[in-house]
Amino acid sequence: MSTHSDSEPTYTMRDVAQRLGVSPMTVSRALRGQRGIGEDTRKRVLAEVAALGYRPNKAARGLRSGGPNELVGLVVTNLANPFYSQLAVGVEQISVGYGARVMLGSTGEDPAVEREVVTDMVERGVDGLVVVSAGHDHSHLGGGPLRDTPVVLAASPPIGIDVDCVLVDDFGGTRQACRELIARGHRRIGFLGLPPSLWTGSERLRGYALALEEAGLPMDERYVSQGRGDSALAEEAARTMLALDDPPTALLAANNRNTVGALRALRDRRDGGAAVTVAGFDDIELADMLHLPLTLVSYDPVEVGRAAARLLFERQASPAPPPPRRVTIATTLVDHPAPR
Amino acid sequence: MSTHSDSEPTYTMRDVAQRLGVSPMTVSRALRGQRGIGEDTRKRVLAEVAALGYRPNKAARGLRSGGPNELVGLVVTNLANPFYSQLAVGVEQISVGYGARVMLGSTGEDPAVEREVVTDMVERGVDGLVVVSAGHDHSHLGGGPLRDTPVVLAASPPIGIDVDCVLVDDFGGTRQACRELIARGHRRIGFLGLPPSLWTGSERLRGYALALEEAGLPMDERYVSQGRGDSALAEEAARTMLALDDPPTALLAANNRNTVGALRALRDRRDGGAAVTVAGFDDIELADMLHLPLTLVSYDPVEVGRAAARLLFERQASPAPPPPRRVTIATTLVDHPAPR
DNA sequence: CTGTTAGCGCATTCAC
DNA sequence: GTGAATGCGCTAACAG
Numbered sequence: 217m218s219t220h221s222d223s224e225p226t227y228t229m230r231d232v233a234q235r236l237g238v239s240p241m242t243v244s245r246a247l248r249g250q251r252g253i254g255e256d257t258r259k260r261v262l263a264e265v266a267a268l269g270y271r272p273n274k275a276a277r278g279l280r281s282g283g284p285n286e287l288v289g290l291v292v293t294n295l296a297n298p299f300y301s302q303l304a305v306g307v308e309q310i311s312v313g314y315g316a317r318v319m320l321g322s323t324g325e326d327p328a329v330e331r332e333v334v335t336d337m338v339e340r341g342v343d344g345l346v347v348v349s350a351g352h353d354h355s356h357l358g359g360g361p362l363r364d365t366p367v368v369l370a371a372s373p374p375i376g377i378d379v380d381c382v383l384v385d386d387f388g389g390t391r392q393a394c395r396e397l398i399a400r401g402h403r404r405i406g407f408l409g410l411p412p413s414l415w416t417g418s419e420r421l422r423g424y425a426l427a428l429e430e431a432g433l434p435m436d437e438r439y440v441s442q443g444r445g446d447s448a449l450a451e452e453a454a455r456t457m458l459a460l461d462d463p464p465t466a467l468l469a470a471n472n473r474n475t476v477g478a479l480r481a482l483r484d485r486r487d488g489g490a491a492v493t494v495a496g497f498d499d500i501e502l503a504d505m506l507h508l509p510l511t512l513v514s515y516d517p518v519e520v521g522r523a524a525a526r527l528l529f530e531r532q533a534s535p536a537p538p539p540p541r542r543v544t545i546a547t548t549l550v551d552h553p554a555p556r
Numbered sequence: 557m558s559t560h561s562d563s564e565p566t567y568t569m570r571d572v573a574q575r576l577g578v579s580p581m582t583v584s585r586a587l588r589g590q591r592g593i594g595e596d597t598r599k600r601v602l603a604e605v606a607a608l609g610y611r612p613n614k615a616a617r618g619l620r621s622g623g624p625n626e627l628v629g630l631v632v633t634n635l636a637n638p639f640y641s642q643l644a645v646g647v648e649q650i651s652v653g654y655g656a657r658v659m660l661g662s663t664g665e666d667p668a669v670e671r672e673v674v675t676d677m678v679e680r681g682v683d684g685l686v687v688v689s690a691g692h693d694h695s696h697l698g699g700g701p702l703r704d705t706p707v708v709l710a711a712s713p714p715i716g717i718d719v720d721c722v723l724v725d726d727f728g729g730t731r732q733a734c735r736e737l738i739a740r741g742h743r744r745i746g747f748l749g750l751p752p753s754l755w756t757g758s759e760r761l762r763g764y765a766l767a768l769e770e771a772g773l774p775m776d777e778r779y780v781s782q783g784r785g786d787s788a789l790a791e792e793a794a795r796t797m798l799a800l801d802d803p804p805t806a807l808l809a810a811n812n813r814n815t816v817g818a819l820r821a822l823r824d825r826r827d828g829g830a831a832v833t834v835a836g837f838d839d840i841e842l843a844d845m846l847h848l849p850l851t852l853v854s855y856d857p858v859e860v861g862r863a864a865a866r867l868l869f870e871r872q873a874s875p876a877p878p879p880p881r882r883v884t885i886a887t888t889l890v891d892h893p894a895p896r
Numbered sequence: 897c898t899g900t901t902a903g904c905g906c907a908t909t910c911a912c
Numbered sequence: 913g914t915g916a917a918t919g920c921g922c923t924a925a926c927a928g
Contacts, residue, residue, distance in 0.1 A: 240905090273906070275680070280908075295641050295645050301641035502842060556828040568922085579900080582897095585923095619905065
């Protein structure tokens, strides 16, 4: 039985009603399991609905009932990054629990695109938004266009607006990693950073800087790069540092992309990179299977997504809007020795 | 300036019209850039719209105009798998080019959930669906509930229905990988497979089996597992094979999860696993950075998503529905020697 | 160029 | 227990 395209009609509630000689209201009630309708009538209706393959139009339903559309918008920079795809998994897990679906939007880290995406989602009637913002200022998420649509910021705190957020311990995690490198005797530690315009960028740099300071080590600008979170650029930056007369003996990468860049930069060295220690923020799959040892600032991105979605739905459920809340996800330093 | 929750009103088109002393139609026309309206009137309207922060309701618009909702549904089993998240990237790339957004649905490989998700998306008015189906039979994607909603199957051909699909060269890629192992002198090759109920599962097994047959090698059941595409199970299966009296000298993994399992199984061996060669379907990030050499059947999952979305929009655009089409994405065998 | 009428598909409100 | 009227927010189709 193949699906022919001979414009099979899309039935409406009235069609179902007419064939049964009842009013649309009866169909509506039967469909929603509302009480106040005869048991036999309900069965007749449901049978006809199944026979015709009628499907209610949820947009029309929402229009009239004014209730929530059971739809949350998820705005990220790039789903190909495992952090974001895992975040998405978390957001969806919680959302389905509330009967809601997730609408996706990628910004490519462009604030202008971010605004467009957010606006579009609001026009499409999302009940709330989980946003991983690319910019440092979030005023555009507060003013006119959003109105009542609640927003939860993930991975960065709200600036210029006052909304819920879920943070990762960027500062603490990076500081701990840097301390560990220092404890292992490293004195020249290169930092492969992110743009300071990103919250994660400035916080992780801050963790690195403080750990150095606490150890009485100088911060050498030649050992600090601020890339775009692109592994190729990070690799380039790492190579540059390692080509210095007094190269760093350890590299600390500010995110998973930069860790990959650092590893690549070490790949083809005479010693296979063994003379340089690498640490990085974010987990990396198969970190325990690499030819180099690797220390990672680890946490669960899925949980970040779950927490964000929970904040959204809790706010939606509460009659009196609670004050903005802030959830922080802890990090753990995990050591991955090389195999053998 | 913070967003207070003091129930700021959500304006409607009439509100805007009233404040301007014009009719809603004028606002509507101005908003959609429709011609046949005074230049000054348009400006006044747009100014008021901006001042109020009014946003049109796209659901209501679609309801009345009957046009497409510019919404595509993407149904996958698990976004955390890089294959699916990259697929999603591709689907979104093409969709935004057509002004459409992507709605997400995860099934966890449960056919019942898959049906629910698909039905829900149809009720929400998606213009089309890209589905990575968990089951072998897809009749549920053809009959009543879907009606006119076009479907594109990704990673498996339609069975029981007649729709567009995008395939990866599962059979050819696996055969090529297995041939390569044989060419390198391997005679006992373990296969870490997927459930035969999955298209990719049976096709990749077929490629393995044929390569063996072509080389006159027997197919030994002890060397074949059919897991769930779970890396822990794959690891277990690999360990079992390697514990045989005459263990395989090479492992061929049917997907990225199984490749990870294979690598893990080799991790703690006395020789570090160097005596066993690993090959696998799907790319793996940092494949070139592992301590073991790895041969992979590589292809671009983003392109799979792009191709699927293109099929969807092309069909939507064409007045006379074209016959079901089938796009196959080629694979390349890529050799990753271990570093050093 | 602008306004009026009507109705998309459905659910609230009130009759019966 | 069921049905009729009315309107959600918006836009075709037709006036003027």
